[in-house]
Amino acid sequence: MTGLRAVRQAAIVCRKELRDSLRDRRALWSILFSVIIGPVLIGFMMNRIIDRQREAENVVIPIVGMNRAPALVDWLRQQAGVTVEEGPADAERAVKERREAVVVVIPENFAERFADSKPATVRVVADGSRNDTRAQGERVRRLLAVYAAEIGSLRLIVRGVSPAAVRPLAIEDVEVSTAQQRAAQILTFIPMFIMVAGFVGGMQIATDSTAGERERGSLEPLLVNPAPRASFVTGKWLAASVAAIGSAILTTALCAQLTKLLPLEDMGVSLRLGPDYFGYVLLAAIPLCLFTAALQATVATMSRSFKEAQSYMGVLMLGPMLPGLVASLYPMGSTLWLNGIPMLGSFLLLSDTLSGRPPGAAEFLTSAAVSFALTVGLLRVTTRLFRSEHIIFGR
């Protein structure tokens, strides 16, 4: 009976905190910002990458001295996506000043050396320090290498030698990363943004309903109500969790929507954010949100003022961000013991799910069990803090 009553009172507290925070315009805007910023940034970055990829495929090659190598120019013209144009007089300056991405220069003695079957120089002028033109330079070099190999083969055949004789190695590239994994590399930020959105979503209620409630002087009248302290703590934590989960879901949905708009398939890349994968995302995100909300509530209850609580939140924010940053330096996947590390475990579940290989039940269970255990522990600590006169009345 009393247990049921305690649960009902926690629900009453939770409902009030949610209603109260929904009316806090400034807090809502900050949550909305944190929810939107991730997908917007990713969309922007992906669009740039896709544009560049396309630029490399549809390459315009300025050539200086076209008339010195008409056969080469004709061959280039016949390649898919290649346009040839007259190059600028001073090729190096044009590239240095970023007027051209890459310029091919055919020297005057090209035809002569070519006719003599001596290596004929073709100069590729490019700026290796520029990330945005690297793909185009690579494309041009590959095209020239293909042409050189074709001509070489023809010359051998003319001399009665099989081209195979000068190809002791047949190099075959076997790419083991799947398209989804490559997508995940670019999109490793999505799990981090989901986690940060969950963190920021719960932060407002977690601090306002604990440190804020005390600072307003409304904690004392609240605690005069005949309810166990655990009910107050649970209600406040629950409200923060609901907001956290809501934000995380919203960010996930926005990312899913975004990836539909982006021409990811053109890059040979696909991101798993369909309805079937949404469930896995929730399985990873919900225990995480429950845990971060409990952590926030505990820290905010311990801090001396609302302001102090807010500055602690800034430090805690590293929690959901670090795994993403570490993983971008040291790529790692789900293993049982890594999944047992709070935050990092959830991050791995999310990133593996989004790259198209959701981990098994054991990994999900390990991560969830750790998060739940920590949550229960933190709620106990907060309940004890709510019983302390030092905490209730400030120091």
Place this chain on the structure above:
Amino acid sequence: MIRIEDVRKHFGSVAAVDGVSFTAENGAITGLLGPNGAGKTTTLRMLYAVMAPDSGQIHVDDIDAVASPQTAQARLGVLPDGFGLYPRLTAREHLEYFGALHDMGGAHLARRIDELLDLLDMRGIADRRTAGFSHGERTKVALARALVHDPQNVLLDEPTNGLDVMSTRAVRAIVGRLRDEGRCVLFSSHVMQEVSALCDSIVVMSRGKVAAVGSPDDLRRQTGHDNLEDAFVKLADRRRRPSA
């Protein structure tokens, strides 16, 4: 009815409440009078069970408030020092929240809220958020919130502090009405006139101890001062310098 016996509370080496005993009867207004720092608020906080006494007994309607604080709290209506309202909630929502925490709901709670809105003349502000409320309006909300569950015992910590004349009169009228309904009203104040005008019984506190207990007339007699304010000063002073 509220009964406290030999209650003590220390903060570090300071004895904030040092062996306080008194009884507040039903159908009477008991005033807890004393200068700032006399231990009034600490005594009340132990009474409404947000602080635990170091030693001593507290009974609310014969319920041991130290052993079963929640059962005692259910029978208490409390207006703490500093009202602590939620600026984004309306006056009505404050009453709904606390009513719900007292296991009230539905038509019963709605009716009770209507009653209180009428009693405290709060109809005009009932559905406005409390953010812009005047001091008097905030007092009314806090008072209504304390009374929402129709408690037998009402504790008011300096309820008229900082109120204008009209609001003070309104609060006094409510307090009188609560007494007439047979409730036990305990209220603290450092304002002499208020206590003498309102209270049936006065507990004078000074430095964590009870300096005197009695009706306003008793106190005048005890101290030999016709003026209650002089009586009060003398009582507080006697505590401060026991040798004098």
